């Protein structure tokens with residue numbers, strides 16, 4: 022390093038001259054300071070690359086100067102060679118403990134001096150290169166961090182602030198002890214359906230359109246974030262009373278009444294909202310979003326386009342839900358699920374045509390639990406798949422027994438949940454059960470709902486075909502309550518439409534629902550399908566359905582769902598068994614049904 026600058030500190034100027042002479046050929050810039058104080062004062066100006074420091078000096082001695090330099094943030098890395106006449110080991114040790122990088126003994130030997138100076142200057146240079154490299158790296162890291170920060174804090178699709186950005190803002194609000202805010206968690210309803218029907222590209226455009234519309238509604242003190250997928254969150258920083266929050270909720274819900282125009286397609290969609298109000302009890306953004314999520318979950322349970330404010334009671338409900346989930350898992354292992362059967366009757370002859378298998382949970386402490394209480398949860402956890410298969414197996418075994426007793430015309434209807442319908446092993450599982458029980462597949466009727474079909478119409482068509490090719494019958498359950506699948510209906514080779522109880526119950530009342538029953542029966546006839554009315558409870562309902570020429574019926578008027586043994590005793594015990602069951606007087610059957618417990 023020819024142009025390196027070296028500061029020589031020595032109270033004796035002769036020593037400087039000696040060093041000057043010894044290093045003459047090396048081409049360094051040499052500077053001189055006669056005291057430690059003068060050396061320190063000259064540092065900023067000279068910016069030396071190396072110091073040759075005499076130990077014994079008046080004023081600050083070499084050790085003290087060395088200490089000072091090594092504790093200075095600017096000069097700590099400046100290499101120091103102590104030049105000393107001291108030669109005791111302790112003296113040399115003192116040099117190093119003061120922070121010196123090397124030492125050289127007086128009288129100074131030329132080659133030794135040149136070698137030590139060179140090697141320390143090389144080290145110095147390498148150190149400086151490393152520092153420059155580090156500094157450049159740090160600039161790069163800072164730049165990249167800023168880029169990543171921008172990526173993390175923005176949702177790539179909508180360009181709205183992301184969940185991370187929202188968390189940050191919420192954390193700041195909580196830190197500022199501001200609790201007059203509200204968090205509105207928004208989730209679009211049935212977005213999967215949109216994805217399935219229109220594809221991802223259009224769905225993404227729809228999400229951008231939703232983001233743009235919401236952005237216009239958010240007040241200037243608010244923040245709209247996209248939490249990923251089809252979830253958004255509005256933060257209202259100043260609520261100034263619940264009315265403002267309610268007003269915003271209503272405005273948001275109203276805004277969904279206008280369709281979103283995406284690539285020339287008008288898409289109607291609804292959203293549910295879960296709302297949580299700021300409270301001093303909240304200490305983290307996660308808590309707030311968790312509670313808003315719980316409120317949203319409850320809103321979803323209420324139906325599309327609903328909203329719910331978070332209430333601490335909801336926590337308990339979630340805990341209960343988890344407990345129920347655990348109980349249900351154990352129930353399967355402990356064989357607590359049992360199957361009841363409800364007769365399905367030919368409405369013209371009032372003969373028994375078949376039975377519907379309906380699951381019940383024989384709970385060790387709660388008694389018999391109705392499926393309405395656990396099927397929806399099993400649907401979300403996926404437990405409905407093994408339990409549904411168990412019901413199918415038990416129902417097929419039961420049908421086999423009845424077929425062996427001579428009741429060969431009876432059909433067995435078994436409900437298939439959406440999850441089961443989407444299960445890739447469904448066909449194999451059914452084949453196994455058919456093979457194991459040996460029943461005639463033509464006597465098995467699988468009941469699926471409209472939503473099972475509409476969730477994935479293309480797959481459903483193939484699956485229904487595969488089931489039909491095995492002679493299995495297909496029934497559309499709760500027909501009329503889901504999305505209208507009329508457009509698809511002709512593509513499915515189903516056998517039966519089951520009119521939902523909510524329509525049957527309205528049959529006597531002149532409402533639009535009354536017309537629905539009429540329409541479904543006509544539709545069924547036109548498509549060549551059997552129509553079964555569910556939930557027949559009264560004689561006038563039965564008579565009206567008979568007038569409308571509805572082929573099949575099921576309901577408490579005939580019988581509630583019963584254990585297999587009771588079904589046998591009440592309906593399948595006649596000596597003329599295979600000719601079927603015919604109630605002598607329907608009102609008696611009704612009285613019987615109403616005087617019994619619910620199952």
Ligand code: C2E
Nearest residue numbers: 379380391392393412436437438556557558575576577582
């Ligand atoms: P679903 O398949 O529509 O079954 C008919 C429901 O209506 C049964 O309720 C039945 O007891 C009830 N019902 C029948 N007639 C009458 C009546 O006259 N009046 C009244 N008030 N109700 C009547 P249940 O057994 O509580 O089952 C409810 C739902 O749970 C079923 O509706 C079905 O969707 C589901 N479910 C039941 N068992 C199973 C199963 O094994 N697997 C699956 N996936 N779902 C099942």
Ligand code: MG
Nearest residue numbers: 377436468498
């Ligand atoms: Mg059913």
Ligand code: MG
Nearest residue numbers: 498499519555
């Ligand atoms: Mg039904």
